[in-house]
Amino acid sequence: MPTSKSISGFQRRADLRFFLSIIAAGLLSFTGVVIETAMNITFPTLMQEFAISTSTVQWITTGYLLILAIVIPTSSYLKQRFAMKRLFLAANLLFLTGTLLDATSASFAQLLLGRLLQGAGTGIALPLMFLIVMEQAPLDKMGLMMGAAMLVCALAPAVGPSVGGYIVSTFGWRMIFIALLPVLLFSLAAGTYAIRQSSDYGPRPFDSRGLILLGAAFTAFLLLTSYLHDLLSEPLLLALLLLLTVFSLLLFVRQEKHLLQRGAHPLLNITILRHRAFTLSAMGLLCFQFVCLGIGFLLPNFSQIVQGETAFTAGCILLPGCIVGAMFAPVSGRIYDSLGARKPLLTGSALLLLSLLLFQFAIPEVGTLGLTAIYVLFAMGQGLSVGNILTYGLSALPKAIRADGNAFCNTVQQLAGAVGTSIPAAIVAACQQSAPSLAPATSLGTSRAFLLLLFVGLLQALCMSVALRRASAPHHSGNEY
CATH class of the missing domain: 1.20.1250.20 (MFS general substrate transporter like domains)
Incomplete structure (x- = not known):
């Protein structure tokens, strides 16, 4: 060895x-x-x-x-x-x-x-x-x-x-x-x-069982969400995927608790979920990621299939908003430091809801410029929220387990993004299968998918409103973590 x-x-x-x-x-x-x-x-x-x-x-x-x-x-x-x-x-x-x-x-x-x-x-x-x-x-x-x-x-x-x-x-x-x-x-x-x-390294025990269980749960869940419309006609397969998801997650939780009791290092330290403010903040972060990836899937496809735009024009719908989001990246922590958590996080949630409401009414009436302008509003809310939600949530944890909280958020954030793509895609695909004409079916599916995103946006705002009721967290930028 x-x-x-x-x-x-x-x-x-x-x-x-x-x-x-x-x-x-x-x-x-x-x-x-x-x-x-x-x-x-x-x-x-x-x-x-x-x-x-x-x-x-x-x-x-x-x-x-x-x-x-x-x-x-x-x-x-x-x-x-x-x-x-x-x-x-x-x-x-x-x-x-x-x-x-x-x-x-x-x-x-x-x-x-x-x-x-x-x-x-x-x-x-x-x-x-x-x-x-x-x-x-x-x-x-x-x-x-x-x-x-x-x-x-x-x-x-x-x-x-x-x-x-x-x-x-x-x-x-x-x-x-x-x-x-x-x-x-x-x-x-x-x-x-x-x-x-720059640091020591060498043989370490690895939670391979935990990784296998987590991978099985994530994969089964994504298969379930991606093909839900088709699986409704295959109830046995639907039930098997659902059971595999739940059973794998339960075994994963048991495995991680067992490792913690032995003083070993689990793949994810799930005890962080005992802290309510962190859990609510993590849920708010995941909802934002779900909506972000959902919009990133829906808008370019709607633009090309329904509005007949080129791939370049469809890509440019997201460009101004992404630039705004990039501009917020280095300054969002300073806004948090200056104003505290409540104002930027609630403003970000409000902009999220406003943009999703506008998308709901805009599809399919508004053209490319209108969709671009609404996406800028969404990006402003995202810029105010994402990094600061993580900072606020981590500040609710004892310093000794903040690294575990960061690892947990990074992991489930990727899963939320995957589900945020798979579920809207499944909604659009279900509408496309039930109609002979692709463009009208895609338009209908996009509208229904944005309705789901609006519900997720409401859940995000609710999570952050409840999380912000706890005692004010220290106003630190994300760099501390």
């Missing part, structure tokens, strides 16, 4: 290797989100090329987020078990392999396999980027470097839809992957040279 590697005397310094390390890991995270958002624009094209339904094509996004939700909880173990450079190389090679598979896809199965490999790569790279900042950045530049790392993730959704739409309209969807190959090769070269080890 290999012995632990001890790292002593590591000095924090902002030199060339440090910046190249951030760039290398950041490019992987950036590329993962760019492809995720760009691929939403390609759904109508993929449906036609591979002769697949809406409920099937959405697995391009749902499958990617599912793998993210399964891999991210392992980040703490991976960091303690393997050298940073080895983790980076694994992440990059997984992502690069997935990108090559997607660029040469001759079938939908090959395309989906590539996306799953990309999800695994991003699931390793995203926590690694923030880990490098936390362990290696000079302490007097920690806030600046953490903000820069967060900006990388915030800018990617602004780039993905519009660039993806332009590439699809001009060169075809495979060029999305081909164009990113030089970026990935540069990331591989930079990371291989620059990434340094």
